[in-house]
Amino acid sequence: MSFFKAEGLAINFGGIRAVDGVSFEVEPGEVFTIIGPNGAGKTTIFNLVSRIYDPSEGRLTFCGEDITRVAPHEIARRGIARTFQNIELFEHATVLQNLLLGRHAHKGSRFLEELLFLPRVRRLEIEHREAAEKVIDFLDLQPYRDSLIINLSYGVRKVVEMARALCVEPKLLLLDEPSSGLSVEETESMAFWIQDIRNLLGITVLMVEHDMSLVSAVSERVLALNYGRPIALGTVREVQSHPEVIKAYLGG
Amino acid sequence: MRFLLKTSYGQDLALFRDGVQRNCYIALFVALLVLPRLVPEYVGDLSLVFIYGLCGLSLMVLTGYTGLVSLGHAAFLGIGAYAHVYLSQDLGMPWIVSVALAVTVTAAAGVLVGLPALRMTGVYLAIATLAFALIIQEVFTRWERVTHGLKGKPVQKVVLFGLPLGSDLSFYFLCLALLIGSLWLTANLLRSATGRAWVAIRDSEVAAQSMGVNLAAYKTMAFAYSAAVMGLAGALFAHKIAFLAPDIFSVLLSIQFLLMVVVGGLGSLHGAVFGAIFVAMLPVAISQARDAVPGWVSQPFAVFGKDAGSAVFSAVDRFVKQPGLEPGIFGLILVLFILFEPLGIYGRWMKIKIFLSTFPLYKHATFRRQKSYMRSERLR
Secondary structure, three states, X not given: OOOEEEEEEEEEEOOEEEEEEEEEEEOOOOEEEEEOOOOOOHHHHHHHHOOOOOOOXXXXXXXXXXXXXXXXXXXXXXXXXXXOOOOOOOOOOEHHHHHHHHHHHHOOOOHHHHHHOOHHHHHHXXXXXXXXXXXXXXXXXXXHOOOEHHHOOHHHHHHHHHHHHHHOOOOEXXXXXXXXXXXXXXXXXXHHHHHXXXXXXXXXXXXXXXXXXXXXXXXXXXXXEEOOEEEEEEOHHHHHOXXXXXXXXXXX | OOOOOOOOHHHHHOOOOOHHHHHHHHHHHHHHHHHHHHOHHHHHHHHHHHHHHHHHHHHHHHHHHOOOOOOOHHHHHHHHHHHHHHHHHHOOOOHHHHHHHHHHHHHHHHHHHHHHHOOOOHHHHHHHHHHHHHHHHHHHHHOHHHHOHHHOEEOOOOEEOOEEOOOHHHHHHHHHHHHHHHHHHHHHHHOOHHHHHHHXXXXXXXXXXXXXXXXXXXHHHHHHHHHHHHHHHHHHHHHHHOEEOHHHXXXXXXXXXXXXXXXXXXXXXXXXXXXXXXXXXXXXXXXXXXXXXXXXXXXXXXXXXXHHHHHHHHHHHHHHOOOOHHHHHHHHHHHHHHHHOOOHHXXXXXXXXXXXXXXXXXXXXXXXXXXXXXXXXXXO
């Protein structure tokens, strides 16, 4: 039984086959990266895994359970959290409020209790706050706790989004281009965060990434895609030197 | 400027930021208790403000917090009003039971509207709710056994636990108590997980969903809660106007509710109350302006001779006495607020407070980025 497995994943948008027969397995505790030129279907795979799209074909299994038809909001409860390529934070809320929403999968209070704000709700809220504060400590976000997202720089927002995903307490973390829009230094620290998430929190990471320096720094295995089809799977070095991959990136 | 030292997580869950704020609200409460003694002639108008406050609160939850625009909330008000009057007068239920049932019925109607509305956003949802309101208004007209149709239905005074609360003064306190109660319940929801999920849906549905928010369930819940508060407002409104007729619950009333939340300030409970005060005062202001404006406008023209002055006076007078002018004025105010003060009266209030508290150091750029308030609405 594997930790996370995609088998023959495919999706059609009208006549376009955005993802076509992609299969891969992610082992627990590894950092698995999907690379590929623009339009290769990397983000589409993420949207399939987080169930925003319904696959036309194929199966997704996570921790031995079939999640191919699970409702999108159930995914977080099963232990899969994600970030977005273009940052989907709640911009007019503070960092802390964003992180608390990340705790939604662990909600635990009922509507009527909340209506009267019973002591149990207060206790749960404080527990959520403590969990969020742990993540704030882990990712060094203390200076930004009460600032609004719109007042933060892009680099910090990327970290906040990762923090929100960590608040879900996931077993599998999906990072969609964690380094896009970041400076070289910020990309380096992102690599350290990802290593820490894997090594200290024991969370398996599945990511989409373009920056090969980041990929080679953190990732064990890489899957290369082109036009929705897998072209190479292996270590960073193997994939980078694969003739199909070179052809996909450079043409010819 | 006051700085707050936070020493516990519980502090962030408190209803009031600090002692000063709490004392301000207590002072306001005391002022509202003695207000009827100071201005006894306005007690009736003030209870209407409280009822409008409930209406604003209802739409604030749906539009201001969950980001779902409704142009049909007058229908919920009507359902609450007719249900309450039918249950208490025709079926003879005690007041409190009939209000509770009216609230339940309205919440159920909210769920019924909410379910198909799940697939719609922005303008499409507004149109769908508008259609719903028109249908309900037609139902009020046709279902004569319950509503007495166009003949209208007189409403008796409130009798609570055998206690007649018919006087304007006791009705004032009843409305005040129910408004404060509803504000408290809503504030409770907003500081717990449900409120956060609503705001998350407003700001980014896709992010909310991947954090585990069940979009369908929370949107339906927002509709149901909003309708329930509207149902309560409807029951009080029925007593306030003392005579129910279908044409009261028109689209114009729904637009007034929308005006309330936009002018008051989307996404704040203060905004709902500010908006209610504004909308309740607006008709008074308009009717006074109707008398005054022709005089103002024609005065400068009087220098061209008496005839010119009186000609302008009668032309302007004829224009402002047009019966259909109010919807236009409502619409104009709505547009002006969206353009120039998207955070509404509450936003302006915040700016004045910050200006005063930081006085010589106020930065003009503090609110520079406010215009992108409802990001999700902008993208659609």
